[in-house]
Amino acid sequence: IKGIDALDFDGIVGIDFAHRFKSMTVNTTEHTMRFEAYEDDEENAVAPYEGEDTMKEAVIRTWNGRAGEVGIECDSVPLADWEAKGLETGGMVVESVYKDSPADKAGFEEGDIITHLVDAEEGAVPLRDGPELVIYACLQDPGSAMTIRYMRKGETKEVTLKLAKYEWEGAFP
Numbered sequence: 001i002k003g004i005d006a007l008d009f010d011g012i013v014g015i016d017f018a019h020r021f022k023s024m025t026v027n028t029t030e031h032t033m034r035f036e037a038y039e040d041d042e043e044n045a046v047a048p049y050e051g052e053d054t055m056k057e058a059v060i061r062t063w064n065g066r067a068g069e070v071g072i073e074c075d076s077v078p079l080a081d082w083e084a085k086g087l088e089t090g091g092m093v094v095e096s097v098y099k100d101s102p103a104d105k106a107g108f109e110e111g112d113i114i115t116h117l118v119d120a121e122e123g124a125v126p127l128r129d130g131p132e133l134v135i136y137a138c139l140q141d142p143g144s145a146m147t148i149r150y151m152r153k154g155e156t157k158e159v160t161l162k163l164a165k166y167e168w169e170g171a172f173p
Contacts, residue, residue: 058138067138068163070146071101072108074130086154089126091115106161118147118158137163
């Protein structure tokens with residue numbers, strides 16, 4: 001597709017939305033997109049969470065004060081930059097690290113590129129956008145261990161951190 005490198009899909013439909021589909025075709029001439037859904041028996045191996053039920057559970061855990069937090073703000077690496085940064089499945093650039101957060105204690109720095117969650121059951125699960133990391137952490141208890149694979153200046157690293165308690169807590173409506 002011509003001109004595809006100039007597009008930032010996160011700004012168009014959101015990586016979280018696009019992850020719900022098996023494929024996405026963008027026609028830059030006609031300004032259209034086509035999404036191919038997963039079949040009932042197919043699994044989406046790209047997203048570390050599945051469907052609306054998982055999103056709902058993450059929100060409920062947050063409201064009830066049972067959600068974990070990493071303490072980091074990230075944004076997706078634009079598709080056009082993947083090759084230059086040595087990324088095969090994308091990643092997210094660390095934009096800020098909260099002081100004294102698990103991410104701060106683990107040594108994350110602005111400019112690091114988070115590429116995967118490393119899970120004992122799932123293996124290395126690619127990450128492409130900040131909300132994925134937030135949702136995954138919200139599904140874990142504060143104090144739980146989370147292993148993150150990232151790149152710093154072209155070198156791949158892994159770190160295991162302990163999640164903090166998500167800052168916000170409220171009443172379940």
